[in-house]
Amino acid sequence: MSRKRIPPGQRVVSKDRFPVLHYWIVPEVDLSNFKLRITGVVEQERSLSWNELMMLQK
Amino acid sequence: MKLTTDFHRVTRWSVLNVKWEGISFVEIYKLAKPKLEAKHVMFKSYDDYYTNVPLSYLLRENVILAFKLNDKPLPPEHGGPLRVLIPDLYAWKSAKWLKEIEFMTKNRMGYWKTRGYHPIGDPWKEQRCNQP
Numbered sequence: 001m002s003r004k005r006i007p008p009g010q011r012v013v014s015k016d017r018f019p020v021l022h023y024w025i026v027p028e029v030d031l032s033n034f035k036l037r038i039t040g041v042v043e044q045e046r047s048l049s050w051n052e053l054m055m056l057q058k
Numbered sequence: 059m060k061l062t063t064d065f066h067r068v069t070r071w072s073v074l075n076v077k078w079e080g081i082s083f084v085e086i087y088k089l090a091k092p093k094l095e096a097k098h099v100m101f102k103s104y105d106d107y108y109t110n111v112p113l114s115y116l117l118r119e120n121v122i123l124a125f126k127l128n129d130k131p132l133p134p135e136h137g138g139p140l141r142v143l144i145p146d147l148y149a150w151k152s153a154k155w156l157k158e159i160e161f162m163t164k165n166r167m168g169y170w171k172t173r174g175y176h177p178i179g180d181p182w183k184e185q186r187c188n189q190p
Contacts, residue, residue, distance in 0.1 A: 005064065005074075006064075006066075006072055007066055007072070007181035007182050007184070008181075008182075008184050009184055010066050010071065010072040010181065011071055011072065012071070012072050012073070012074055013071045013072070013073055025105065026105075026134045026135055026155075027103075027104040027105045027134070027155050028134065029104050029134070029138070029139050029140075029155055029157075031139055034139060034140075035157065036123075036140065036156065036157065036158070036159070037157065037158040037159070038086065038089070038090045038158075038159050038161075039158060039159070039160045039161070040092070040096065040100075040160040040161035040162055041092055041093045041095060041096045041161045041162065041163055042090045042091055042092050042093065042096070042161050043090075043091035043092075043093070044091070046089070046090070050139070053081065053123075053140070054081075054125075056081045056085045056086070056089065057059065057081055057085075058059060058082060058085060
């Protein structure tokens with residue numbers, strides 16, 4: 001790599017100490033009700049179910 | 059798509075070699091067919107968090123919507139079932155509990171930007187806060 005791996009001012013922590021930071025509560029999202037909406041300046045707005053989303057895997 | 063990345067947080071810690079699996083943002087882009095004037099994206103979360111990212115940072119091969127972490131379904135505390143992962147930016151740009159992707163013509167302030175964080179957040183440029 002042409003540049004250093006760790007950006008300036010960062011320190012490395014081990015994976016088992018992977019800190020979890022939230023500013024709020026953790027939402028419970030049920031996969032059977034899951035929707036991913038795609039909106040804004042697009043050809044057509046969409047709402048994808050979990051299964052439809054998984055079909056986009058390459 | 060599988061990806062092993064380092065993760066850099068604005069709170070000055072980094073985690074190396076994290077294994078992720080997810081859907082390439084490029085696939086979402088192709089499906090969405092954004093209009094030419096789309097230049098920014100707002101990611102919105104189930105917890106009402108939202109964060110904005112220039113499209114130019116998203117059309118890179120290491121940007122995914124992640125649903126697995128270290129070969130297991132992404133746990134809720136790490137943003138499961140689905141989170142954005144943008145290894146080139148500080149982690150606060152990688153929205154957890156993703157529910158909506160809005161393509162925008164202009165930039166709009168995200169949750170942290172309205173609270174003084176940098177609008178882009180590139181760790182290599184130490185874009186932590188919005189300094190004059």
